[in-house]
Amino acid sequence: MTLTREDCIALDQKDPLRYCRDRFLTAPDCVYLDGNSLGAMSRLAPAALTATVEQEWGRDLIRSWNKAGWFELPSILGNRIGALIGADCGQVVVCDNTSINLHKALHAALGINSSRSRILAHRGDFPTDLYIIQSAVTSCGRQVEVDLIENELEIVERFDENIAVAVLSQINYKTGALLDMERVNQAARSQGILVVWDLCHSAGVMPVELDRHQADFAIGCTYKYLNGGPGAPAYVYAATRHHQQMTQPLSGWWSHANPFSFSPEYIPADGIKRMLSGTQPILSMRGVECGLDTYDGVSMQHVREKSMALCALFVELIELECPDYGLDVIGPSEFAQRGSHVSIAFEHGYSVVQAMIDRGVVGDFRAPNLMRFGFCPLYISFEEVWNAVATLADCLHQKSWLDPKYNQIATVT
Amino acid sequence: MTLTREDCIALDQKDPLRYCRDRFLTAPDCVYLDGNSLGAMSRLAPAALTATVEQEWGRDLIRSWNKAGWFELPSILGNRIGALIGADCGQVVVCDNTSINLHKALHAALGINSSRSRILAHRGDFPTDLYIIQSAVTSCGRQVEVDLIENELEIVERFDENIAVAVLSQINYKTGALLDMERVNQAARSQGILVVWDLCHSAGVMPVELDRHQADFAIGCTYKYLNGGPGAPAYVYAATRHHQQMTQPLSGWWSHANPFSFSPEYIPADGIKRMLSGTQPILSMRGVECGLDTYDGVSMQHVREKSMALCALFVELIELECPDYGLDVIGPSEFAQRGSHVSIAFEHGYSVVQAMIDRGVVGDFRAPNLMRFGFCPLYISFEEVWNAVATLADCLHQKSWLDPKYNQIATVT
Numbered sequence: 001m002t003l004t005r006e007d008c009i010a011l012d013q014k015d016p017l018r019y020c021r022d023r024f025l026t027a028p029d030c031v032y033l034d035g036n037s038l039g040a041m042s043r044l045a046p047a048a049l050t051a052t053v054e055q056e057w058g059r060d061l062i063r064s065w066n067k068a069g070w071f072e073l074p075s076i077l078g079n080r081i082g083a084l085i086g087a088d089c090g091q092v093v094v095c096d097n098t099s100i101n102l103h104k105a106l107h108a109a110l111g112i113n114s115s116r117s118r119i120l121a122h123r124g125d126f127p128t129d130l131y132i133i134q135s136a137v138t139s140c141g142r143q144v145e146v147d148l149i150e151n152e153l154e155i156v157e158r159f160d161e162n163i164a165v166a167v168l169s170q171i172n173y174k175t176g177a178l179l180d181m182e183r184v185n186q187a188a189r190s191q192g193i194l195v196v197w198d199l200c201h202s203a204g205v206m207p208v209e210l211d212r213h214q215a216d217f218a219i220g221c222t223y224k225y226l227n228g229g230p231g232a233p234a235y236v237y238a239a240t241r242h243h244q245q246m247t248q249p250l251s252g253w254w255s256h257a258n259p260f261s262f263s264p265e266y267i268p269a270d271g272i273k274r275m276l277s278g279t280q281p282i283l284s285m286r287g288v289e290c291g292l293d294t295y296d297g298v299s300m301q302h303v304r305e306k307s308m309a310l311c312a313l314f315v316e317l318i319e320l321e322c323p324d325y326g327l328d329v330i331g332p333s334e335f336a337q338r339g340s341h342v343s344i345a346f347e348h349g350y351s352v353v354q355a356m357i358d359r360g361v362v363g364d365f366r367a368p369n370l371m372r373f374g375f376c377p378l379y380i381s382f383e384e385v386w387n388a389v390a391t392l393a394d395c396l397h398q399k400s401w402l403d404p405k406y407n408q409i410a411t412v413t
Numbered sequence: 414m415t416l417t418r419e420d421c422i423a424l425d426q427k428d429p430l431r432y433c434r435d436r437f438l439t440a441p442d443c444v445y446l447d448g449n450s451l452g453a454m455s456r457l458a459p460a461a462l463t464a465t466v467e468q469e470w471g472r473d474l475i476r477s478w479n480k481a482g483w484f485e486l487p488s489i490l491g492n493r494i495g496a497l498i499g500a501d502c503g504q505v506v507v508c509d510n511t512s513i514n515l516h517k518a519l520h521a522a523l524g525i526n527s528s529r530s531r532i533l534a535h536r537g538d539f540p541t542d543l544y545i546i547q548s549a550v551t552s553c554g555r556q557v558e559v560d561l562i563e564n565e566l567e568i569v570e571r572f573d574e575n576i577a578v579a580v581l582s583q584i585n586y587k588t589g590a591l592l593d594m595e596r597v598n599q600a601a602r603s604q605g606i607l608v609v610w611d612l613c614h615s616a617g618v619m620p621v622e623l624d625r626h627q628a629d630f631a632i633g634c635t636y637k638y639l640n641g642g643p644g645a646p647a648y649v650y651a652a653t654r655h656h657q658q659m660t661q662p663l664s665g666w667w668s669h670a671n672p673f674s675f676s677p678e679y680i681p682a683d684g685i686k687r688m689l690s691g692t693q694p695i696l697s698m699r700g701v702e703c704g705l706d707t708y709d710g711v712s713m714q715h716v717r718e719k720s721m722a723l724c725a726l727f728v729e730l731i732e733l734e735c736p737d738y739g740l741d742v743i744g745p746s747e748f749a750q751r752g753s754h755v756s757i758a759f760e761h762g763y764s765v766v767q768a769m770i771d772r773g774v775v776g777d778f779r780a781p782n783l784m785r786f787g788f789c790p791l792y793i794s795f796e797e798v799w800n801a802v803a804t805l806a807d808c809l810h811q812k813s814w815l816d817p818k819y820n821q822i823a824t825v826t
Binding site: 025027032034037038040041045046049050053054056057058059061062063064065070096097098099100103107123124126127128130131132134135136138139140141148221223229230231232233234249250251252253254255256259260261262263264266277278279280281282283284285286287357362364366367 | 438440445447450451453454458459462463466467469470471472474475476477478483509510511512513516520536537539540541543544545547548549551552553554561634636642643644645646647662663664665666667668669672673674675676677679690691692693694695696697698699700770775777779780
C-alpha cells in the first residue's frame with residue numbers, strides 16, 4: 001500500500017475538526033508539531049490581551065478585581081477546564097504551576113491517607129513530578145517512602161495496602177503511553193490508595209473522565225494542548241468528596257474562607273478554593289481563557305479520533321519513507337494506548353530536530369536521543385503530517401547531523 | 414498656617430521626580446491612591462505586551478524560550494529588582510506569588526537553623542504571611558512553635574536563642590509603620606536568628622538595603638509600587654552566604670541544576686535558582702519588566718523624600734480640612750518611621766471610600782474600619798493630594814455614609 005499527499009488532503013477534507021484551524025494564528029511556512037510543549041495561539045488572544053492590558057489594568061486598575069472578574073478567574077477557568085476533563089463544577093481551580101499544584105494535591109492526599117507510609121510513582125515520569133514527590137518525604141510531617149517503578153503499565157500489580165498515594169501521568173511525556181484511568185482508579189480504590197493524576201499530556205487531546213472514573217486528585221498545565229500561552233497557570237482538581245478533609249501547606253489568603261476579613265487566624269475555604277495559594281497572574285490567566293475558547297463546541301470524541309489518526313499516519317509514513325536509518329518509534333504500538341505525540345529514538349536526534357526546525361517543521365528533542373512530535377488535532381492537518389515526514393526523510397537522506405550548525409546544543413523546552 | 418492649592422502646585426514644580434508621571438497611563442479625572450495595592454500601568458506596557466503576545470507567543474512559539482529569553486526572565490528580572498532593594502546580582506529571582514515565596518524562604522531558613530524551634534512574627538502582619546507561617550508548623554518536618562507578638566516595634570526585645578526565624582514586614586500593610594531593618598538584623602544576627610523580610614509595601618518607595626544590612630531572606634510582590642501589573646509574579650531574595658545550605662520543598666524542575674537533563678534524581682541548582690519551582694507565567698513576567706522600566710534612572714532617595722512629603726501633606730491637610738469627624742490617622746506620627754500609605758480609622762470608612770471612588774479618588778478599605786491611601790511618588794502629585802483631601806472633606810460634609818449606594822459591601826482587594 002502506498003500513501004500519497006493526495007490521500008492526506010482527502011483526509012483533511014473529511015475532517016470534522018477542519019473548521020478549528022482558523023481559530024489559531026498559523027504560519028503558512030511552518031508545520032508546528034510542538035503543541036505538546038507550547039500550544040499555538042488563538043487568533044483572538046491579541047485583542048483579548050490588549051483589552052485586559054489597556055482597559056482592565058491601565059484604566060480600571062484596582063476596580064478590575066471586581067468589575068472584570070479577576071478575583072473569580074481561578075474558579076471560572078477551573079470550571080471550564082473541568083468541562084474538558086470530565087469534572088463537574090466546583091472541583092477545579094486554575095492557579096500556580098504544575099509542580100506547585102502537585103505539591104498541594106500530594107500533601108492533601110497524604111493527609112487524608114495519614115495511616116499509610118508509601119508513595120508509588122513511575123521513574124520515567126516527567127522529572128518535576130519526581131522531584132516534588134521526593135521533597136514530600138521531608139515536608140509531609142511523617143515518615144514516608146517513595147517507590148519508583150520502572151514500568152508504569154505494571155502499576156496495578158504493585159498496589160498494596162501500605163501505599164497512601166500513587167502519582168501517575170495519564171500519558172507519559174516521552175513514550176506517549178496511555179494509562180487506563182478506569183482500571184487504575186478501580187484497583188487503587190479497592191486497596192484504599194488515593195491517586196493523583198498528571199494530565200499535562202492528555203487534557204485537550206482525549207476525553208478525560210475524572211468524575212466518571214471516581215478520580216481523587218489531578219493536576220495539569222494549560223500551555224500545551226489547552227493553548228493557554230507561555231507558562232500559563234496550571235490547574236488542580238480535587239473530587240468533592242475530599243474537600244472537607246483536605247489540607248495543603250501553601251495556605252495563602254486566597255484559600256481562606258473569607259480572605260477580605262484579614263483575620264490572623266487561618267480558616268480554610270470550603271470547597272476547591274482551599275487549593276488556592278496567593279494572588280494569581282492575571283495577564284497569563286487571560287491567556288488561559290483564550291486557549292479554552294479554542295475548544296468551544298468541539299467534540300472531544302472527534303479530537304481523540306483525529307489525534308489517533310494523525311499519529312498513525314505519521315508512524316505509517318515514517319515506516320514507508322525512512323526505513324533505512326534505524327529510527328525507533330517508542331511506546332505502545334496500538335494507537336488506542338497512546339496519547340497525541342510520537343517519540344522516535346535516533347542517535348542523531350538532536351541534530352535532526354534542529355535541521356527540521358530550520359526547514360519549518362517544529363518538533364522538540366528530549367535527552368538523550370528522542371525526537372518528539374506532538375499532533376494537536378485542533379490545528380494540525382493530515383497534509384502537514386505528510387510534509388513533516390517528507391522533511392524528516394530529507395534531513396535523514398542529507399545526513400543533516402554532519403552539519404556543524406545543527407550540533408550546537410542550546411536550551412530546549 | 415494655611416495651605417493652599419497653589420502651595421501644592423508650587424511643590425510639584427520643584428519635584429525632581431515630576432518627569433516620571435509621563436511614564437504612566439493616567440486618567441485626568443482620577444486621583445489614584447491605590448498604587449500600594451495595584452500600581453498604575455506603564456505607558457509602554459501595551460506595546461510590550463502586544464509584541465510578546467503577537468510575535469513571541471503567536472509567531473515564534475516554542476522558540477521564544479531561548480530567542481526571547483523567556484527561560485532567563487526569573488533571573489534577569491530578579492537582578493533588576495535587586496538593584497532597587499540593595500541586592501547584588503544573583504540573589505533575587507522573580508517567580509510564583511508572595512505566599513509561595515514566603516513558604517520557600519521560611520523553609521530554607523528553618524532548614525538552616527535546624528536546631529531551633531520557634532518562629533517569631535507579628536499578629537498584625539498581612540494575614541497571608543501568618544497563614545503560611547502557621548502551615549510551616551506542620552510542613553517543616555520537625556516540632557516548631559509560632560510566637561505572634563502584638564507590637565512589632567518591640568520585636569528586638571523578644572529575640573532569644575530559641576528562635577530560629579523571624580518573619581517581618583518592613584512596612585505594615587495597615588499602619589504603615591516602618592521597621593528599622595539595620596537594627597533588627599543586627600539584633601537577630603547577634604542571637605543567631607534568621608530574618609525573612611516581607612518587602613511588599615517598602616520596595617519601590619524607599620531605599621531598601623538588603624546586602625548592606627546583611628539580610629538573610631526577603632520576599633515581595635511586584636504589583637504594588639513596582640507597577641508590574643495585576644497579580645504579577647513575586648520575588649524572593651536569599652543572601653549568597655545561604656545558597657549552599659538552603660533547601661525548599663517546592664523543588665520543581667526549574668530549581669534543578671540541569672533541568673534539561675530530565676534526570677529522575679533531583680540535584681538542586683547552585684545559587685538563587687534553587688528558589689524556583691516550575692514554569693513561570695510569561696505574559697505576567699513581561700508586565701513585571703514594564704513595571705521595572707518605570708524606575709529606570711530614578712533616585713530612590715528622591716522617591717523616599719517625595720513619599721514622606723506626600724504623606725505629610727495628606728495628614729496635614731486632613732487635620733486642616735476635616736477636623737470634626739473623629740478621623741484617626743493610625744501608625745507612627747513621624748513620617749521617617751512610616752512607609753508610603755496612610756490609613757485612617759473611621760466608623761463609616763467603607764462608605765466614605767466608596768463615595769470617594771465615585772468622585773474619582775481611588776483608595777481602598779481594610780476591615781474593620783480603615784480607609785487606606787497609598788502615594789506612589791512616581792506618579793502622584795502634591796496637587797492630587799490636595800484634591801483627594803478636598804474630596805474626602807466633601808464626602809464627610811455630605812455624610813455620604815447615609816447614601817445606601819455606598820453601603821453595598823463588595824469584594825475589595
